[in-house]
Amino acid sequence: MSSEIYDIGYRHYDGPRLGPGYATRALTLHSLRGIFGLGRTARSKIMPFLLAIIMLLPAVVSIAMMALLQQRGMAYSAFAVIMQPVIAIFLAAQAPTVVAPDLRYRVLPLYLSRPVAVVQYVSAKVIAMTAALFMLVALPLTLIYVGELLIDLPGPPQTKEYLGALTVALLLSVLLTAFGLALASLTPRRGLGVASVIAVYLLSLAAVPVIYGTLLSLNEDAAARWAWLLNPFWLLDAVQVWLFGSTPNSEGGYPPGPAPALITLALIAFAIGVLALRYRKAAAQ
Amino acid sequence: MNTVVAGITYRALLGRRRILLLLLLPLALIGLAVLLRLTGGADQRSAILLMQNFAIATMLPLLGLIAGTGVIAPEIDDGTIIHLMSKPISRPVIAQTKFLVAASMLAVFAAVPTYFAAWLLVRNEDGIAFGFALGSLLGGIAYAALFLLLGVLTRHAVTIGVIYALIWEGMVGSFVKGAQNFSIQQWAQAIADQISTSAFIDQTAVTIGWAIPAIVIVTVGAVVWAGLRLRAFSLTGDE
Numbered sequence: 023m024s025s026e027i028y029d030i031g032y033r034h035y036d037g038p039r040l041g042p043g044y045a046t047r048a049l050t051l052h053s054l055r056g057i058f059g060l061g062r063t064a065r066s067k068i069m070p071f072l073l074a075i076i077m078l079l080p081a082v083v084s085i086a087m088m089a090l091l092q093q094r095g096m097a098y099s100a101f102a103v104i105m106q107p108v109i110a111i112f113l114a115a116q117a118p119t120v121v122a123p124d125l126r127y128r129v130l131p132l133y134l135s136r137p138v139a140v141v142q143y144v145s146a147k148v149i150a151m152t153a154a155l156f157m158l159v160a161l162p163l164t165l166i167y168v169g170e171l172l173i174d175l176p177g178p179p180q181t182k183e184y185l186g187a188l189t190v191a192l193l194l195s196v197l198l199t200a201f202g203l204a205l206a207s208l209t210p211r212r213g214l215g216v217a218s219v220i221a222v223y224l225l226s227l228a229a230v231p232v233i234y235g236t237l238l239s240l241n242e243d244a245a246a247r248w249a250w251l252l253n254p255f256w257l258l259d260a261v262q263v264w265l266f267g268s269t270p271n272s273e274g275g276y277p278p279g280p281a282p283a284l285i286t287l288a289l290i291a292f293a294i295g296v297l298a299l300r301y302r303k304a305a306a307q
Numbered sequence: 308m309n310t311v312v313a314g315i316t317y318r319a320l321l322g323r324r325r326i327l328l329l330l331l332l333p334l335a336l337i338g339l340a341v342l343l344r345l346t347g348g349a350d351q352r353s354a355i356l357l358m359q360n361f362a363i364a365t366m367l368p369l370l371g372l373i374a375g376t377g378v379i380a381p382e383i384d385d386g387t388i389i390h391l392m393s394k395p396i397s398r399p400v401i402a403q404t405k406f407l408v409a410a411s412m413l414a415v416f417a418a419v420p421t422y423f424a425a426w427l428l429v430r431n432e433d434g435i436a437f438g439f440a441l442g443s444l445l446g447g448i449a450y451a452a453l454f455l456l457l458g459v460l461t462r463h464a465v466t467i468g469v470i471y472a473l474i475w476e477g478m479v480g481s482f483v484k485g486a487q488n489f490s491i492q493q494w495a496q497a498i499a500d501q502i503s504t505s506a507f508i509d510q511t512a513v514t515i516g517w518a519i520p521a522i523v524i525v526t527v528g529a530v531v532w533a534g535l536r537l538r539a540f541s542l543t544g545d546e
Contacts, residue, residue: 069466076474107473115466209324213380216465217373218328224473225335228365236343236353 027135042137046146049138053150057116066119073112074158077105081162085169098166098180098187099259099268102159102194106255109198110223112158113151117202118215120147126210130304140305144297148199155195163187186266194258197286200293201254207300226253234273247277254289257282309396309404316378316408328373329412332366333420340424351435354428355507358439362421363495367413367446368472371491374412375454376464378405384462392540399534406455406530413447438502446495449522452529453491459533459540487512491525494518 052061058074059067084095096104124130133143167184205222206215230253237246250256250272260282262268263275270276320326339357343349382388391401422440429435457464476490487493490513497511497518 069463107478111466111469111473114469115463211381211384213376213384213465214325214328214373216469217369217376220465220469220473221328221332221369221373224365224369225332228361229335229339231360232339232353232357233342235356236346239353240346 042139042142045136045138046142049133049143049146050150050153053120053147054153056119057150057154069115070112070154073108073115074161076108077158078162078165080105081165081169084166085173088169088173088175092175094170094175096166097269098163098183099190099262099266100271101163101166101187102191103255103259103271105159106227106253109155109158109255110220110227113155113198113202114216114219114223116154117151117199117206117219118212120151121203121207122210122212122215125207125304128307130301130307134305140301144301147203148294148297151199151203152192152195155198156192159191159195160188163191182266183268186262186268189265190258190262193261193286194254197254197258197290197293200290200297204293204296204300207297207304223254230256238274243274244277247272247274250276251282251285257286257289261286308407309400312391312396312401312404313408315391316405319381320374320377320408320412325373325377329370329416332370333416336361336366336420336424337427340427344427349428351429351432351505351507354425354435355505357428358421358425358435358499359496359508362417362424362439362443363446363492363499364477366421367417367443367495368450368468368476368492370413370417371409371447371450372454372465372468372472374409374416375451376458376468378409378458379455380458380462380464383458388540392537398537398540399531402455402459402534402537403530406452406533409451409455410448413451414444417447418444433505434503435499435505438499441502442495442497442499445498445519445522446491449491449494449525452526452533456529456533456536459536484512488517488521491522494522 055061058070080096080101087093087095102109124133130143134140138146163184167179167181170179201222202219205219209215209218230249233252234246234249237243237249251260256272256276259268259271260276263270264278264280264283276282320329336357339361343353343357379388382391392398418440421443422436425436425439431437454464454468457468461467472492475486476492479486480490480493493511493513494517497513497515500508500511501515
């Protein structure tokens with residue numbers, strides 16, 4: 023296989039070629055480690071681990087409540103909605119570290135001169151960020167569930183709720199990753215990437231109560247429920263209500279039916295499309 | 308104040324994509340105000356809801372973050388700050404100039420749209436528009452100074468600023484009332500509360516007698532510290 027560009031007379035490599043699949047997996051693992059600052063300086067580990075520890079605090083409180091008071095703390099279905107600022111900050115702080123340096127130092131052509139293609143490069147980044155976000159949410163949920171099994175509360179364990187929350191956490195991670203990476207890849211500057219991701223999240227957070235309150239005061243209750251879907255966390259909560267029949271974590275519930283799930287899929291497709299267009303352009307540079 | 312430094316900073320802030328972010332938030336605020344106006348929800352209650360939730364609690368810290376860190380952090384990141392610092396301009400003057408640029412940006416992109424959005428909803432009733440605009444202006448000045456300092460102190464200025472605005476001012480402030488004393492948002496709300504006579508503003512946790520001195524101390528302290536910090540600044544290696 024002679025896919026290399028230059029042959030400047032060095033001895034050739036005759037060993038096994040591991041191929042694009044291996045390269046993609048290696049890039050995914052490298053990006054995932056980079057998100058948590060593993061293999062980088064101590065200073066870049068502070069932020070991701072601090073946020074991960076903050077995510078674990080409610081789990082610890084929940085387990086303590088179950089052990090000492092024999093009652094459940096935070097519901098599985100409510101975890102992501104309640105912890106949404108922390109998850110959003112993690113996304114905003116770490117999404118630019120996944121995509122920005124390669125764009126900024128223009129090393130993308132170096133990757134692409136190897137067996138890795140643009141599609142594989144982008145999917146490696148998306149998978150790494152999704153996995154990081156999923157771990158961030160799934161770890162505390164699992165901790166609570168294990169605690170619940172060990173403490174043996176009265177009544178059956180909430181396995182269905184736990185698995186439902188995990189499924190929705192995965193969907194949420196995909197949605198957040200797609201948007202976070204698409205926004206972060208638009209600028210090669212890390213600080214600006216952080217600011218733009220958090221700005222879009224805060225817009226979606228702050229617009230909800232204003233629109234909901236106004237529509238409610240006009241007695242448009244049915245229309246008011248759609249306002250919740252502007253925010254990704256409540257959108258996924260609506261999906262969870264539709265798929266698993268959990269209790270809504272919003273005032274007044276959500277619009278019924280599969281609409282939230284369809285919106286989620288459309289948003290994911292849109293953001294992936296933006297990401298693909300961005301990298302098509304970046305690869306051509 | 309050095310006009311050349313100010314001109315360069317304005318150009319760097321306004322000439323790039325940062326301007327899109329600076330415009331996005333005020334446009335969203337005015338868009339929401341227009342939406343409320345069109346749906347007939349334009350009363351004092353919804354105006355104050357919009358002002359408190361959106362203008363002060365969301366837009367102001369974010370714009371403060373973008374403008375405050377934006378005047379200096381990219382230069383430090385790129386290393387081009389060395390060209391500025393090797394000129395015979397006093398470093399505290401550089402810090403003061405950058406602060407003035409950031410503060411003026413916040414006046415234009417935060418305080419003016421805040422006044423306009425409130426004016427769209429309730430005109431000049433009970434001083435709501437003026438109160439929130441002044442709160443936004445003074446709060447914006449404090450944010451600009453604080454985030455400028457953060458930009459000089461650390462390369463993670465934006466993330467730390469977001470954590471301060473979201474976790475400390477948002478989550479902690481709503482559970483622990485004492486934390487609101489150290490929240491720039493609450494100081495801005497206190498000013499709005501003081502000026503407006505509307506009955507729909509809840510009593511804020513912070514009094515005006517605390518808010519004004521706090522804003523002055525934070526602003527002056529942060530600008531002076533940023534100047535001192537720049538005097539002994541060393542460009543360390545990137546991570």
